[in-house]
Amino acid sequence: MNRTIDTRARMPRSVKISIGVLIVIAACMAFPNLFAPGALNQDIAQGTLPALSPGHLLGTDALGRDVLKLLIAGARSAMVGPICIAVGSILIGILLGTIAGWYGGVADWIISRYADITLSMPTLLLAIVAAGIIGGGYWVSVLVMVILYSPFDIRLVRSAVVAQKGKPYIESALVMRISTGRILSRHIFPNISMVVFVNFFLNIAYGLVSMSSLSYLGLGVSPGDADWGRQLSDGRGVLFDNPAAALSAGIAIVVTAVCVNIVGNWMTERSSLES
Amino acid sequence: MTDVLKYICKRLAEFIVSILCLAFVIFSLLYLAPGDPARSLVGTKQVTPELLATIRETYGLDDPFFVQFGHWVQGAVHLDFGNSIRTGAPVTAYVAPHAAVTFELVLISLICSVVLGIFFGVVSAKGRGKLRDDVIANVSLVGTSAPSFAVGLFVLYVFALKFGWFPIYGVGEGFVDRLWHLALPAACLTFAVSALLIKITRSALIPEMEKDYTMFMRARSVPTHEVQAAQIRNASAPILTSAGLVLANLLGGTVLVESVFSIPGLGNLLASSVTFHDVPVVQFIALTLAFIVCLASAIVDILAYIIDPTSRRRRMLRSRVAAENWDDPANPPASLPNNTEGGVS
Numbered sequence: 001m002n003r004t005i006d007t008r009a010r011m012p013r014s015v016k017i018s019i020g021v022l023i024v025i026a027a028c029m030a031f032p033n034l035f036a037p038g039a040l041n042q043d044i045a046q047g048t049l050p051a052l053s054p055g056h057l058l059g060t061d062a063l064g065r066d067v068l069k070l071l072i073a074g075a076r077s078a079m080v081g082p083i084c085i086a087v088g089s090i091l092i093g094i095l096l097g098t099i100a101g102w103y104g105g106v107a108d109w110i111i112s113r114y115a116d117i118t119l120s121m122p123t124l125l126l127a128i129v130a131a132g133i134i135g136g137g138y139w140v141s142v143l144v145m146v147i148l149y150s151p152f153d154i155r156l157v158r159s160a161v162v163a164q165k166g167k168p169y170i171e172s173a174l175v176m177r178i179s180t181g182r183i184l185s186r187h188i189f190p191n192i193s194m195v196v197f198v199n200f201f202l203n204i205a206y207g208l209v210s211m212s213s214l215s216y217l218g219l220g221v222s223p224g225d226a227d228w229g230r231q232l233s234d235g236r237g238v239l240f241d242n243p244a245a246a247l248s249a250g251i252a253i254v255v256t257a258v259c260v261n262i263v264g265n266w267m268t269e270r271s272s273l274e275s
Numbered sequence: 276m277t278d279v280l281k282y283i284c285k286r287l288a289e290f291i292v293s294i295l296c297l298a299f300v301i302f303s304l305l306y307l308a309p310g311d312p313a314r315s316l317v318g319t320k321q322v323t324p325e326l327l328a329t330i331r332e333t334y335g336l337d338d339p340f341f342v343q344f345g346h347w348v349q350g351a352v353h354l355d356f357g358n359s360i361r362t363g364a365p366v367t368a369y370v371a372p373h374a375a376v377t378f379e380l381v382l383i384s385l386i387c388s389v390v391l392g393i394f395f396g397v398v399s400a401k402g403r404g405k406l407r408d409d410v411i412a413n414v415s416l417v418g419t420s421a422p423s424f425a426v427g428l429f430v431l432y433v434f435a436l437k438f439g440w441f442p443i444y445g446v447g448e449g450f451v452d453r454l455w456h457l458a459l460p461a462a463c464l465t466f467a468v469s470a471l472l473i474k475i476t477r478s479a480l481i482p483e484m485e486k487d488y489t490m491f492m493r494a495r496s497v498p499t500h501e502v503q504a505a506q507i508r509n510a511s512a513p514i515l516t517s518a519g520l521v522l523a524n525l526l527g528g529t530v531l532v533e534s535v536f537s538i539p540g541l542g543n544l545l546a547s548s549v550t551f552h553d554v555p556v557v558q559f560i561a562l563t564l565a566f567i568v569c570l571a572s573a574i575v576d577i578l579a580y581i582i583d584p585t586s587r588r589r590r591m592l593r594s595r596v597a598a599e600n601w602d603d604p605a606n607p608p609a610s611l612p613n614n615t616e617g618g619v620s
Binding site for chain 2: 113116117120121122123124125126128129130132133134135205209212213216217218219229232233235236239240243246247249250251253254257258260261262265
């Protein structure tokens with residue numbers, strides 16, 4: 001208990017603000033209908049309105065839909081994908097990274113070469129090409145991203161496991177004939193979980209940037225969908241009439257990614273201080 | 276020298292394997308695309324059974340998968356990627372005119388990002404903990420978090436639409452006009468990529484500033500610029516080897532930035548060909564760009580291995596060991612004299 005209070009006191013203001021912003025975004029993600037009821041079936045008779053029009057703080061888009069409502073409704077589509085990417089990639093990372101780090105030998109060699117080769121590939125480019133050609137929408141894009149993101153996590157987990165493997169407490173666990181599964185899950189995992197979690201968190205920011213890049217190009221989401229990347233490309237057409245339509249979605253992406261990064265960097269610093 | 280040669284061979288082998296893997300993924304795209312490959316190769320033409328049969332014949336679509344892959348690689352080596360589905364023209368001839376503007380854009384951004392990234396990285400490492408470090412860190416945080424299309428749209432709105440200082444689209448005629456047209460897109464790419472380089476430079480340089488040799492050089496009042504030169508030389512390996520990552524980011528970013536600024540380059544062509552499912556064109560562009568990235572990272576890895584003081588010192592130590600065991604005066608180890616100059620490390 002003491003420690004939690006202590007770390008709160010040391011938390012810089014930027015981190016506090018970022019956490020606040022992320023909570024708001026998470027709320028929009030969880031309950032879009034509460035904040036923006038009927039965002040997707042709006043009265044579309046009024047055409048494009050500029051920002052600060054009565055009743056429409058950020059104006060309306062090319063279809064006459066309220067931009068602020070779309071922005072709130074778009075949080076879910078913009079964030080669910082990146083979170084799934086981070087989860088999928090960290091799961092693969094933990095599985096393959098632990099196998100490579102713990103067992104070594106041929107498995108390590110194969111997994112490490114796989115990671116090396118995937119790492120040397122241009123991620124965003126391949127994602128655009130693969131997601132675009134395969135088609136199949138949002139979840140295919142997520143799957144492609146998981147495959148392209150996982151080598152980072154594999155490497156990270158592998159080196160963390162290797163670092164723990166030689167320590168005395170593992171040796172004593174081995175001497176005590178504790179089963180491998182138990183050593184990995186109860187002894188090693190708690191010691192690498194912080195590094196893994198921080199990386200998981202930062203991956204959300206990268207995933208957000210990549211996924212919104214894909215949806216900006218029209219891959220993964222259909223036109224008119226509430227999604228930040230898509231809103232940017234839809235809003236590009238009405239940049240003259242209502243710049244807020246495109247710019248607000250851009251700002252939403254940048255602010256979210258920056259906040260995730262700020263919190264993630266702070267956690268990295270904290271975990272390196274603790275160790 | 277054998278060490279260096281061995282490393283070069285290993286790295287080149289890795290390069291060939293990655294290119295083959297990439298080629299395989301890119302080749303499989305035709306099969307991963309929904310529907311019959313032959314049908315998707317027909318494109319907009321009227322689909323008749325005879326035409327499908329001819330397509331199958333010319334592309335060898337009835338051969339086993341790996342035989343087809345072999346044929347495709349053979350063609351790719353001779354720069355033959357088939358015909359564009361959209362226009363029917365040979366892919367290379369169709370794509371080539373788009374390449375120039377992209378390479379100009381990438382080159383300008385690369386030069387700017389390297390200069391700005393390393394400069395601000397050094398400034399921020401030197402002033403670490405100070406205000407200028409904080410400012411640079413925050414700006415580069417935004418640079419790494421902001422997708423290039425969002426930045427692109429923002430600067431397009433502010434500088435081209437609101438102030439009218441720059442053109443909204445197009446590539447311009449002549450050198451100055453071209454530069455003026457590419458200024459905003461290049462600035463967007465530079466913003467993202469130099470932020471990455473700032474981070475890498477800073478985190479490579481700070482450990483060097485805390486090492487003993489820095490302290491000793493300071494204690495012996497070696498001029499500051501010499502100390503800095505030694506630190507930068509020692510930190511150069513991670514900065515150099517990030518070139519692959521930098522190029523990957525630039526080439527990925529250019530797809531988005533070109534689409535924001537309507538530049539008729541490779542990126543825009545790739546994006547529109549992806550939406551059109553013009554598979555041969557996509558295959559050619561993707562393979563070319565991936566080839567550039569992989570080749571560049573192989574070259575810089577080899578360069579970094581050659582110039583890196585720690586790997587050089589490893590070789591020096593090994594040759595010293597060889598020299599100590601050396602008992603044939605007529606046959607001194609060849610590597611000994613070359614390696615004695617050593618680095619600061």
